[in-house]
Amino acid sequence: MKKRGLAAAAVCIALIGAVWAGWPEPAGDQVWAYQKLQPVDYRLLHSDALGFVTAKADEGFELHTRYAGVTSFEIRCKGVLVMDVENGPSRVLIRVPADALTRAPDIERLRLSFERWLDYHQSQGALLVQSAGTSWIEALLGRFNESVPDEQRCLLGTAGRPWS
Numbered sequence: 001m002k003k004r005g006l007a008a009a010a011v012c013i014a015l016i017g018a019v020w021a022g023w024p025e026p027a028g029d030q031v032w033a034y035q036k037l038q039p040v041d042y043r044l045l046h047s048d049a050l051g052f053v054t055a056k057a058d059e060g061f062e063l064h065t066r067y068a069g070v071t072s073f074e075i076r077c078k079g080v081l082v083m084d085v086e087n088g089p090s091r092v093l094i095r096v097p098a099d100a101l102t103r104a105p106d107i108e109r110l111r112l113s114f115e116r117w118l119d120y121h122q123s124q125g126a127l128l129v130q131s132a133g134t135s136w137i138e139a140l141l142g143r144f145n146e147s148v149p150d151e152q153r154c155l156l157g158t159a160g161r162p163w164s
Contacts, residue, residue: 032111034092034118039071042087045114046073049085052110059154061104077104077154083111092118104154 037045046065053063053075060078072086082100086093094114100107 028098030096032094036091037087061154082107
């Protein structure tokens, strides 16, 4: 009887270990890299972001420009980073944190706009690096994920105002 109990416990531990090892890791930040931009082209990218933020200011979007070492800017949604763009010495990096699409879904439209613009305006226009994004099913199920409270999302009507 004791042997059967130990065998059952060992099987349960092995099963739990196998499930745990196969469990997917949480999604990380998405990062895209492009060829370095000339200052005039970077200013166009920055002005596009400024226009986006100005149009979405009532939803909680803000633009913060940094000049330390490299020229870069970040877009925040109600104080939380949702996109970081850096025109570094060798390439342009666009970083979108893992929870950004839940917190501020419109940031994906801006990122796609940047991607189209960069592809069109660069000589090669090739995407150098792209992390694997979420699958379509994860994106669909992520819409129902309540990990970001509604008052922290950048959507019209979530700043304490009823939907109109």
